[in-house]
Each structure stands twice: as C-alpha cells, then as structure tokens.
Amino acid sequence: MNKCSVCGHERNDRDMKCPECGSFYSKIAEIIAEQEAREEMQTFRGRCKKILNSDDVKQEALSELKLMWAGLTKKGVFALFVIFVFVFALVVSVL
Incomplete structure (x- = not known):
C-alpha cells in the first residue's frame, strides 16, 4: 500500500x-x-539516519564502519594511518 x-x-x-x-x-x-x-541511503547523511533509526545503534554503526573499511583502497588506509599518527603526535607533543 x-x-x-x-x-x-x-x-x-x-x-x-x-x-x-x-x-x-x-x-x-x-x-x-x-x-x-x-x-x-548512500550519502553520509542517509547512513547516519539509518544508524540512528535502527534498534541496535552500536551494531548498526559497527556494520557501517566495516562496510566503509572494506571499501577503502590501500592508499585510503595509508592516508587514515598518516592522519592518525599526525594527530597522535600533536596530542603527545602538547602533553
């Protein structure tokens, strides 16, 4: 209907x-x-709505994270690693 x-x-x-x-x-x-x-549903906004509207938000967020991680290329994984290391180095240097 x-x-x-x-x-x-x-x-x-x-x-x-x-x-x-x-x-x-x-x-x-x-x-x-x-x-x-x-x-x-393919946009960031749509995926956030899907996560927030689900019964188990934690499980839905983990499944979306796994989908995102599976779609990354080696260059993307390396870029995320470099960003993480850079932010970690900044935080450690401030402390």
Whole structure:
C-alpha cells in the first residue's frame, strides 16, 4: 500500500486514480522517489539516519564502519594511518 502524493490517502498498487482527490498516480514519480531514497541511503547523511533509526545503534554503526573499511583502497588506509599518527603526535607533543 502506497499513499497518494497529493492528499496522502492510502491506495492499492492496482489503482490508477485516487478515490479521494481524483488525481492520477504517476509510476514515473514513484520510480524517481524510490531512486532518490536509494541515493539518500548512500550519502553520509542517509547512513547516519539509518544508524540512528535502527534498534541496535552500536551494531548498526559497527556494520557501517566495516562496510566503509572494506571499501577503502590501500592508499585510503595509508592516508587514515598518516592522519592518525599526525594527530597522535600533536596530542603527545602538547602533553
């Protein structure tokens, strides 16, 4: 069951026209909305929403971290290592 984009009335997938407001349902609009939702989940903001909306935030954050780590190249891992060492050296030098 989806909702009408104009009035929000619940509808069946077979319906072509909203019984409440009379507007026609557009399959193209639904496909675009689904695509935008998928693209949103690939952004940092979408991933943060996914983590915060899950039942087990810690487990979801760990799974997202594992996905991110698996997608890094050797250059990316080396860059993160250099950044970590640099920040550690700065902190140690201040203390």
